[in-house]
Amino acid sequence: MSKAVVTDEKLPDLPPPSNTVGPVHWVKENLLSSPGNIALTIFAAWLIYMLVPGTLDWTIISAVWAGGADACRANPEAACWPFVWTKWEQFIYGFYPAESRWRVDFAMLLLVVGIAYLMIEKTPGKRYMGLFMLVIYPIIAWILLYGSVFGLEEVKTNKWGGFSLTLVIALTGIVFSLPIGVVLALGRRSNMPAIRSICVVFIEFWRGVPLISVLFMSSVMLPLFLPEGVSFNDLLRALIGVALFSAAYMAEVVRGGLQAIPKGQYEGADSLGLSYWQKMRLIILPQALKIVIPGIVNTFIGLFKDTTLVLIIGLLDLLGTVQAGIADPNWSIKSVPYTGYAFTALVFFICCYGMSLYSRKIEEKLHTGHKR
């Protein structure tokens, strides 16, 4: 009886007990673990049954996909997508002249390329590209959209509208709010009492009032504040309001980053004899801004959604053009308002959800650095 009972090799793992794996166990654990849980599952199933088939049917299966207003009038109980197809150009360009729309397309293309370049990991020279997008691109975009130089025909801002106007407002907001926000945040952390109070008052003022009142202020009060003979057009006034408003929010985000940097970094920079601006530019801000990228993206998402408010002071952004389209008597069909709102919601959802996914990804990537 010399059977070896000791092995020098690792025995293969036994499979886990059959009642702890597999779909059956998963269902038991996740859906039916207790009477309360079973009730919840039934409730959820009922909710899904109530919502999903109806929505799918309305938006896709019985929806009108082709034809014109008459096709929709024949079937008013389902989505009317021809409404979107017909008004498509208005939704994107507003009243921008048709022969110059390539300029809007080109500006948007540049934007998409630039952002894609910044988002893809490990592309070289990201820093310069970022600076380009923040400083040079807005100038190029303005020249393209407004024209009146380089032989481009002038297109007045009251012709702008639709999704491109939404983008213009949101991007102006971010481009101006970032530098102003950084300065305000530094001011709020400064140890000079006068500078600090000015920044605190500025930030708290803009954060304390609703954007609507800021827009009202910039549309009715701003003209009074300017010297005689100087006047801003409607869009520019709204842009100033949006930029100052979002700068205050950005300042608080950046301040969070400044506070998160360990004190040793500040002291280390001081002990090297760096001046205040050198310290901030070379040591503190690169670290602080990196931490708050998710916060900046979240602020931007908020700003992007808030651009819809400009329709209250009479600018036609995406939601404004959709509202105008719904009011069109040729399309006074029961399903049209729902379709219009569903389309707008979808556009905003894709943009905002995409940005929030990106910010979450960055957050995860940054988080690993702090894990010990």
Added chain:
Amino acid sequence: MTTPNVADQPAKASMLYDPRVRSMAYQGLALIAIIWFGYFIWDNATTNMENRGIKTGFDFLWNRAGFDIIQTPVEYTQDSSYGRSFLVGLINTLIVAGLGVIVATILGFVIGVARLSNNYVIRKLATVYIEIFRNIPLLLQIFFWYHAVLKPLPSPRSLYEKGEVIAFGINNRGAYLPEPIFGDYSFLILLGLIAAFLGSYFLGKWAKKRQEMTGMPFPVFLCSFGMIIGLPFIGWLMAMVLASESAPLTFSYAEMAGFQLKGGLPIIPELVALLIALAVYTAAFIAEIVRAGIQSVSHGQTEAAHALGIRNGVTLRLVIIPQALRVIIPPLTSQYLNLTKNSSLATAIAYPDLVSVFAGTALNQTGQAVEIISLTMAVYLLVSLTTSVFMNWYNSKMSLVER
């Protein structure tokens, strides 16, 4: 042993490099710039207003307003003053913000907890809710509820017969609820309610003290619940006995009279739409805050409580929730503030809130932009700053409890 003390020697650097001098100079420059800017604006504003013949000052607040408001919680007619319309707008804002905060909190807590449920489907549904509603602009949601849900509802004429009595109903003229009518001695009901709240407060204090002294728990929640239901009921009974002729509390229901509903407590569709949109939108944010708060309490706390033999419910109530609340309350307050500020979107569907009535109609009629916009902003600022002060107090109180 006589190394000269460096600090005793006078600084040799030029004044230009003295940080104190520099900082004074920067601050002086900043102040001068601000004052100059303020003067510039003030000067321009006064010349411009003079040129355009705009009156200044707050005298207009006592002038006749001359416009109607569709929801007047305090007495208001066309003959009331602009100041009165300001008050009506302010109260309407507070109504929608107050109701919105309550509904959003309940909805947000339910969804936030659902997001952490161990039921897969519930968890996913809560996630879908949050992602959909916080990624769609609030204004769009308000339009949706108003133009696409409430306005296409059938009219009362097509819904009800003549003379029909409706307790709860919703149609394109708004929602209808029964209106409570307080008769003689109805103050006893209120008295009972106040007594119940005071009683619950002191009972809670007493029970906490007793538990700390003796370790014996007291069913505070059940007792308070009983008191809050019971004492007003006793008050009602007493009022019934005292006021033998008329009932102390009756309800008036809406009744179909001719082509429209009369009586009851009508709630205008603008308020319903705004309330639903604000609550649904803010609840998505509150749900995320609640989830983050609960997750911030480490699992070790639950395990330790279980190891001490504390039951699940008690663990939740005494261990998890107090710690989670410390994380939840600051961002929750800022969501409440956001809701209040967002209620100004009312102006898009003409719900008569402060911005819509005062910075809208009153501004168009008087043209006194500077005064009206400043007053409106001051109201919102006041609310925000008061809340911040309260929050700072709360934070410092809570952080004392920490190690």
